[in-house]
Amino acid sequence: MSFWRGFGLLLLGGILGTLFGIAVGFFAFPYVFPPPVAMEQLSSADKTAVVATGNFIHANPSDPIHYGKGKVTVYENAVFLESDFEVGPGPAFHVYLVPKASIRSSAEVKDQMFVDLGGLRSFKGSQVYPITAGVDLKKYPSVIIWCERFSVLISPADLTPAASQK
Numbered sequence: 001m002s003f004w005r006g007f008g009l010l011l012l013g014g015i016l017g018t019l020f021g022i023a024v025g026f027f028a029f030p031y032v033f034p035p036p037v038a039m040e041q042l043s044s045a046d047k048t049a050v051v052a053t054g055n056f057i058h059a060n061p062s063d064p065i066h067y068g069k070g071k072v073t074v075y076e077n078a079v080f081l082e083s084d085f086e087v088g089p090g091p092a093f094h095v096y097l098v099p100k101a102s103i104r105s106s107a108e109v110k111d112q113m114f115v116d117l118g119g120l121r122s123f124k125g126s127q128v129y130p131i132t133a134g135v136d137l138k139k140y141p142s143v144i145i146w147c148e149r150f151s152v153l154i155s156p157a158d159l160t161p162a163a164s165q166k
Contacts, residue, residue, distance in 0.1 A: 030089040030123075038125035039083070046128060048076040051137045054157035056085065056145070059104045065090070068155020072143050074131075079117055079143060081127040092149035093120035095129050097140040103156040109146065120145060 056068035070085030079095060087093065097115040100108060117129035131137070138161075145154040 026091065030091055034089050035122045038081075038122035038127045040121075040126050040128045042075070042078065042080055042128055046075055046078040046080070046130075048078075050074070050162045051076055052141075052159035052161050054143060054159040056087070056143075056155040056157045059153060059156055064088075066147075066152060066154045068145055068157075072157045072159075074137060074143065074159060076137070077131055079129045079131060081125075081129075083126040085126065086124045087120070087145050087154050089123045090147055090154065092147055093123075093154060094118065094146050094148050095120055096144050096146050097131075097135070097137075098142040098144055098156075099139050101141040102158055103142050103144060103153065106151060106153040109144065109153055110151065114144075114146075115140065 050073060052074040054072050054074075056070050056072060058067040058069065060066065065088050068085075068087040071082035072085070073080045073082065079097070081095075095117040096109075097117065098109060098112050099114070100112055103109060115132070115135055117131065121127055141159050142156055143159060144156045146152070147154055
């Protein structure tokens with residue numbers, strides 16, 4: 001009986017260890033193997049009139065993992081994350097246009113009708129995200145980086161309309 005008990009414990013430990021290792025691997029992967037720094041440029045079609053600009057911020061300074069910084073420029077056809085853009089690594093980050101200003105917590109995003117511009121391609125560097133035709137950009141005073149997997153706000157950027165920057 002002792003043999004089967006030991007074998008059962010070994011088997012259970014192996015299964016639990018494997019599951020734990022897979023879970024840790026999913027969490028640690030973006031930290032260990034981050035994508036290369038992005039260096040995308042705006043095409044001539046994307047270089048339309050500037051609608052708004054903003055800066056990504058570290059919304060919760062007590063959270064050392066979820067942070068962001070750098071400039072964002074919203075054009076009529078695209079959102080451009082400037083070359084100084086950077087966020088802390090993580091899984092399933094997306095770029096959203098949000099119809100609420102001054103977002104500082106995840107709870108403020110959950111009930112919003114946001115526009116998903118697509119998955120974040122890199123944690124650092126310039127990136128271009130096309131805007132679907134028909135989106136009224138005046139209704140979206142924020143661009144945020146959002147973790148879809150865990151429903152967490154990574155970094156918000158409050159937008160200042162181009163007309164009020166003069």
